[in-house]
Amino acid sequence: MSDIQVEGFKSSAILAALAKVFEGYNDEEKKAQLKKTNGIFELRIKNAEGKEGIWTIDLKNSGSIYKGEAKQKPNVTILLSDDTFQQLAEGKLDGQKAYMTGKLKTKGNMMFATKLDGVLKATKTKAKL
Template identity: 55%
Template structure:
C-alpha cells in the first residue's frame, strides 16, 4: 500500500509512506486518542522543482494518510517545499519559525496547523 502513496522525486514521499505505516501500526484506542486530541484534516501541498504533490492526513475521522486532495474538505491546507517538510519532520526546523519566515503557508484553521507536529511525532514513534 505504501508504494502507491509515493511520488517519485520527492524526499518527503518516504516520510509520508512512513507516516502511513505508523498510523497502520497504531491500535484502535491510540488512533481514537489521536483523533480526539487533534480533530482535524491536514492537506499537505508539497512542491519541488515546479511539481506539486498532495497528501492528506485525516486525524479527524479515520486516522489515515493518503495521496491526493482531502475528502471531505481539509480543515487546514499546509503549503511548503519538499525540503521544508523533511526538515520539519526530522526536527531540524520549527513549524512556527518556518511559518514566520514564509517557508510554510497555511489556508484554513491556522491553530490546527500547530497540531501537525504532534501527529508526526505520534506516527514516528510507531516506526
C-alpha cells in the same frame, strides 16, 4: 501503501512511513490520536523541479494518510517545499519558525496547523524517521 510514495518527492517516503505507523495502531491508539487531533491536514508540497504533490492526513475520521486532495473540507491546507517538510518531520525545523520565515503557508485554520508538529513528533519515534 506504496501509492503514497511519489518519485521525486522526499516527503512521500516520510508520509508513507507515517501511514505505516497509523496502520499499526490498535483501536485504542487510533481513537486517542483521532480525539487528540480531530482534523484534516491537506499538504501541498512542491519538489525541487517545481512539481506539486498533494497528500491528506485524515485524523478526524479514518486515521489515515492518502495521496490526493482531502475528501472532506480540510481544517487546514499547508503549502511548503519538499525540503521544508523533511526538516519539519526530522525535527530540524520548527513549524512556527517555518511559517514566520515564509517557508510554510497555510489556508484555513492556522492554529490547527500547529497540531501537525505534534503528530509528526508522536509518530517520529515509531516511524524511525
